Amino acid sequence: xxxxxDYEPSAPKTIKKSTGTRIFEAVAYILLILGSVICVxxxxxxxxxxxxxxxxxLTKGYSLLPRDFTFSAYQxxxxxxxxxxxxxxxxxxxxxxxxxxxxxxITLTGYVISRKEFKYRNTVSFLIYFTSIFGGGMIPWYLMxxxxxxxxxxxxAIWFPALMSPFLVILMRTFIVGAVPDAITESAKxxxxxxxxIFCRIVLPVLKPGLATVGLFLALGYWxxxxxxxxxxxxxxxxxxxxxxxxxxxxTTAMKQMASNVSMKxxxxxxxxxxxxxxxxxxxxxxxxxxxxxxFFVSGITxxxxxx
Amino acid sequence: xxxxxxxxxxxxxxxxxLPFFNWIRVVNLVDLFSRIGVTKDMAKDLxxxxxxxxxxxxVQYANQGVLGLFAxxxxxxxxxxxxxxxxxIIRSLLRLKKGKGELSLLSAGKCAFLFQFLTxxxxxxxxxxxxxxxxxxxxxxxxxxxxxxxxxxxxxIYIKVLEKKERDKYREHGLWVELKKNWVLFVMLIPxxxxxxxxxxxxxxxxxxxxxxxxxxxGLWSSPFTGFKNFEFxxxxxxxxxxxxxxxxxxxxxxVGNVLQILFAILVSRVTVKWFKKxxxxxxxxxxxVSFVILKVIVYNVFEYQYGLINNMVTSFGGERIDFYxxxxxxxxxxxxxxxxxxxxxxxxxxxxxIMGIDNEIYEAAxxxxxxDLQQIWYITLPHIKPxxxxxxxxxLGSIMKGQFELFYQLIGNNGVLFNATDxxxxxxxxxxxxxxxxxxxxxxxxxxxxxxxxLIIVLVNYVVKKRNPEYALx
Numbered sequence: 001x002x003x004x005x006d007y008e009p010s011a012p013k014t015i016k017k018s019t020g021t022r023i024f025e026a027v028a029y030i031l032l033i034l035g036s037v038i039c040v041x042x043x044x045x046x047x048x049x050x051x052x053x054x055x056x057x058l059t060k061g062y063s064l065l066p067r068d069f070t071f072s073a074y075q076x077x078x079x080x081x082x083x084x085x086x087x088x089x090x091x092x093x094x095x096x097x098x099x100x101x102x103x104x105x106i107t108l109t110g111y112v113i114s115r116k117e118f119k120y121r122n123t124v125s126f127l128i129y130f131t132s133i134f135g136g137g138m139i140p141w142y143l144m145x146x147x148x149x150x151x152x153x154x155x156x157a158i159w160f161p162a163l164m165s166p167f168l169v170i171l172m173r174t175f176i177v178g179a180v181p182d183a184i185t186e187s188a189k190x191x192x193x194x195x196x197x198i199f200c201r202i203v204l205p206v207l208k209p210g211l212a213t214v215g216l217f218l219a220l221g222y223w224x225x226x227x228x229x230x231x232x233x234x235x236x237x238x239x240x241x242x243x244x245x246x247x248x249x250x251x252t253t254a255m256k257q258m259a260s261n262v263s264m265k266x267x268x269x270x271x272x273x274x275x276x277x278x279x280x281x282x283x284x285x286x287x288x289x290x291x292x293x294x295x296f297f298v299s300g301i302t303x304x305x306x307x308x
Numbered sequence: 309x310x311x312x313x314x315x316x317x318x319x320x321x322x323x324x325x326l327p328f329f330n331w332i333r334v335v336n337l338v339d340l341f342s343r344i345g346v347t348k349d350m351a352k353d354l355x356x357x358x359x360x361x362x363x364x365x366x367v368q369y370a371n372q373g374v375l376g377l378f379a380x381x382x383x384x385x386x387x388x389x390x391x392x393x394x395x396x397i398i399r400s401l402l403r404l405k406k407g408k409g410e411l412s413l414l415s416a417g418k419c420a421f422l423f424q425f426l427t428x429x430x431x432x433x434x435x436x437x438x439x440x441x442x443x444x445x446x447x448x449x450x451x452x453x454x455x456x457x458x459x460x461x462x463x464x465i466y467i468k469v470l471e472k473k474e475r476d477k478y479r480e481h482g483l484w485v486e487l488k489k490n491w492v493l494f495v496m497l498i499p500x501x502x503x504x505x506x507x508x509x510x511x512x513x514x515x516x517x518x519x520x521x522x523x524x525x526x527g528l529w530s531s532p533f534t535g536f537k538n539f540e541f542x543x544x545x546x547x548x549x550x551x552x553x554x555x556x557x558x559x560x561x562x563x564v565g566n567v568l569q570i571l572f573a574i575l576v577s578r579v580t581v582k583w584f585k586k587x588x589x590x591x592x593x594x595x596x597x598v599s600f601v602i603l604k605v606i607v608y609n610v611f612e613y614q615y616g617l618i619n620n621m622v623t624s625f626g627g628e629r630i631d632f633y634x635x636x637x638x639x640x641x642x643x644x645x646x647x648x649x650x651x652x653x654x655x656x657x658x659x660x661x662x663i664m665g666i667d668n669e670i671y672e673a674a675x676x677x678x679x680x681d682l683q684q685i686w687y688i689t690l691p692h693i694k695p696x697x698x699x700x701x702x703x704x705l706g707s708i709m710k711g712q713f714e715l716f717y718q719l720i721g722n723n724g725v726l727f728n729a730t731d732x733x734x735x736x737x738x739x740x741x742x743x744x745x746x747x748x749x750x751x752x753x754x755x756x757x758x759x760x761x762x763x764l765i766i767v768l769v770n771y772v773v774k775k776r777n778p779e780y781a782l783x
Contacts, residue, residue: 024681028575029584035572036591039649042606043594045617049609062609062617105503108496118493119486126783128500131508133706134763137755138737139748140514143528144506164503167703195492224599227714230742242601246718249605272615279605286597294590 050074050276057272073277084281086237087244090155094240095222098159102218103211106164110172110210111199116182125170132166142231153234161228162221168214175210176203212296223286241282249275314417315400317463318393321424324452325390330357331431333448334366340446346370357450360386360431364519367533373526374441376533377516378434385430389423396420411480414471421464428457518753522746531749538753546736547757554711554732554758557640561647561712562704566697568648569655573693574685576656577663589660593653600714603646607719611642636729639720643730647715655700662696663689695780698773702782705769709762710734733758 017025044064049057053068060067077084109128113121135141141161151157180203188198204211229243239247252275334340334356341351353369355362363379366372396416435447475481487494518538520531572592579585598606610617611632619629632638666688674684711732720730722739733754740751766782774781 018680020680025578025580028578032572032575032579032584032588035652036588039592039595039653042610042649045609046602046606057615060620062615062620064617105499109500112493112496115490115493118490119481120483124497128504129783131504133766134512134759135508135755136511136514137752137759138734139741139751139755140511140517141507142741143514143517143748144511147528148510149506160503161507164500164507169500195490195496199496220597224597224601226599226601242599246601246604249601249608250721272609275605276609279602283598283602287594290594290597291590294593 046276046279050273050280052273054271054273073271073273074281076271076274077277077281083236084241084244084278087239087241090238091223091241094155094159094225095219098162098222099215099218101159102163102168103215106168106172106214106218107204107207107211108199109164109169110176111195111203113169114173114176114180115195125173128169129166145232152232153238154232155238157232158228158238158240159222162218162225168217171217172210172214175207175213179203179206179210209296212293216293216296219289220286245278245282248278312400314463314467315397317459318397318417318420318424321456321460322390322393324456325360325386327359327361329359329452330450331360331453332363332435333357333450334446335448336444336446339444340442343442343444343446344370344372360427364533364535368535371532373520373530373532375434375438376520377513377529378437379533380516380519382427382430382434385423385427389420389427392416392420392423411471411474411478414467414474417467418464418471421460421467424456424460425464428453428460432457515752515756515759517748518756520749522748524746528748534749538749539757541750542753542757546731547754549728550731550733550736550754551709551761553730554709554734557643557711557732558704558708560644561651562701562708564644565648565651565655566700568652570659570690570693570697572652572656573659573663574689576660577689578681578685589653589657592656595650595652596654598650600718603650603715604718604721607642607646633723634725636726639726639730643715643719646719647712650715658700659693659696662693666692698780699782702766702770702773702780706766706782707762708765709758713738 041064045062048064048066049062050073051066051069051071052063053070053072056068109124112118113125113128115121145157145161146152149157151160184202185198188202193201224242226240226242226246229238229240230246233239233243236244236247334354337356340346341354346354350369350371354366358366360382363382364376367376367379396419399413399416431453432449435449438447439445471482481489517528517531519533519535521534521537522528522531526532576585576589579588609615611619613619613629613631613633616632618632623629630638632642670688671684674688679687711734713732713734716730716732716735717738720726720735737751737754740747740754744751770782
């Protein structure tokens with residue numbers, strides 16, 4: 001048995017590679033390196049810009065490697081960190097509450113529509129999927145939260161609308177169907193287990209990759225969202241981090257135009273390098289978190305049809 | 309079906325729905341008109357009786373926005389009732405059978421009679437509501453309403469009895485039994501139900517705004533009903549440009565995106581060095597984690613006129629600066645590029661998961677038979693990822709009328725110079741929502757058109773796919 005586990009079903013290394021294969025592999029390496037470089041390049045521009053002296057950016061423009069290396073941009077941010085810390089705090093709040101609740105609801109729904117004995121599983125799946133192909137549009141949606149429920153300015157309006165998405169529900173169902181064979185739940189049922197027991201004791205423990213993947217999608221959505229703040233926030237203390245950043249960028253551009261018109265002092269504005277440092281600070285947590293969940297993530301995003 | 313005659317009830321109902329039967333009669337004309345403020349020149353457009361299809365014209369000519377939503381719901385119910393009744397007649401005549409016995413046929417009949425009944429009841433509620441609203445008896449239900457309410461109720465009860473017999477025969481059960489048996493599952497669905505109700509289904513009622521001209525005095529639900537005016541305005545102004553932009557961008561995104569995702573997935577799967585495989589995957593997935601606000605920063609820093617990286621490089625080689633932010637012709641390419649930049653890694657992983665699932669022995673066998681790498685990819689890998697491709701394609705087609713709002717809005721923002729080449733439905737509606745509260749009707753109309761168009765496309769495509777190969781169909 002132990003030998004079987006060690007056995008690797010990869011191609012035997014002794015077979016000599018043909019020239020065709022060698023050329024093919026060379027092309028593959030080149031293309032992949034090219035693709036990776038293009039994907040990473042913008043990150044390097046941002047990071048190196050954030051470490052560059054602002055005066056250098058203004059005279060010589062952006063570059064790939066930091067010129068006149070300095071921490072001053074980061075020092076400026078953390079000199080008066082009140083605003084950005086508040087935005088950070090709110091973002092963590094939205095992300096944690098939204099991801100937690102959303103994950104719970106999505107998993108429960110995924111479980112229900114994966115049950116073969118549930119007569120209406122396809123109806124429910126379709127009703128959920130239907131919301132992604134037809135809807136009232138942005139304005140009725142906005143009015144629902146702002147006027148009917150009166151949630152304008154409330155933090156609820158920021159995390160509630162993104163709790164679930166049809167895509168994630170269907171993804172979760174695919175995970176559950178793949179991870180839990182019918183035979184196991186059947187035998188559990190014969191032993192007298194109810195749905196709740198089956199869900200907690202049998203399904204949840206084997207669902208780690210699914211929970212990690214869906215959780216990451218949810219958390220990413222919450223962390224990177226700015227849109228709901230732009231629609232529902234009335235007070236800057238409830239802003240999402242990205243909207244704080246967005247507002248800052250817009251304010252800078254607007255002020256700059258005004259400044260050039262009436263020749264006013266621009267010394268108080270966030271400089272170019274400070275903006276970049278902000279971008280680094282805002283993205284940091286996501287990129288730090290990613291390697292830990294990547295393992296689950298890559299192992300299985302499999303998409304399935306709406307019908308089960 | 310043994311009781312074929314029951315589809316005759318559907319036929320009778322369809323006859324009653326014909327436009328020359330008045331479902332709602334307007335009585336006490338003088339009193340009513342003076343009460344709701346109808347002037348003489350308005351009165352000449354008004355009738356003394358209305359069928360279900362021209363009820364909205366009363367709302368429009370009498371300037372009674374309050375009744376608009378009601379009339380709209382009635383019309384929708386009537387259309388749904390016609391659809392289900394016609395379907396029922398066709399099915400019982402053609403003897404289409406699916407599943408066990410006549411159960412599906414019976415439930416089609418149940419659906420038809422239910423909607424028939426609902427239409428009649430809603431008409432009565434409409435009459436009662438408007439009478440209460442105007443504090444007088446100005447409206448009366450017509451004879452066809454009472455008639456169809458009674459017969460549809462009787463037919464419904466009858467078919468319910470038939471269904472019960474049929475169910476006993478096949479050991480099937482209905483909603484009630486299911487609820488008792490699996491109540492835990494229903495409880496688990498409650499939060500989901502609440503969420504989708506609030507977030508998706510209830511706002512659908514709001515499409516009514518598309519047919520009104522909003523003003524603050526009358527409010528959302530009582531603003532004057534204007535029929536298709538908003539749509540006419542859209543067609544004249546922006547509809548063609550918006551449709552073209554939205555669809556074209558999405559077609560390019562889907563087409564080029566999938567090709568590149570498949571290409572890179574195959575390349576990664578063929579690479580043998582493990583750390584390289586992992587690293588390239590990680591690096592290419594990274595852009596997916598960047599928010600669109602950050603993307604805006606990146607794009608701005610690369611393409612800005614004064615300090616931007618590209619202009620910096622161009623001038624250092626002695627070239628002219630390029631003014632990207634004032635020239636629309638660059639942006640379709642830039643937007644496409646950054647869409648791909650952000651999404652290739654993600655799609656690549658989806659395809660890679662499928663490729664990893666292919667049995668290695670198939671490749672071994674092909675290698676023994678002398679197939680080279682390209683042949684292996686063409687004859688083994690590609691056919692295996694076809695199901696994934698089709699499903700992804702169908703999901704993408706479902707949202708072909710939805711733009712990548714955040715991408716477009718962050719890259720372009722309110723830069724009007726670039727709108728011609730970059731405005732899509734979502735950015736258009738967003739601008740209306742945020743800046744022109746009086747154009748609610750127009751914005752909703754654009755959203756409704758977008759939604760309906762996209763819905764029709766996916767239903768059609770799914771139908772075709774289902775016909776050719778039911779396994780690949782999405783629903």
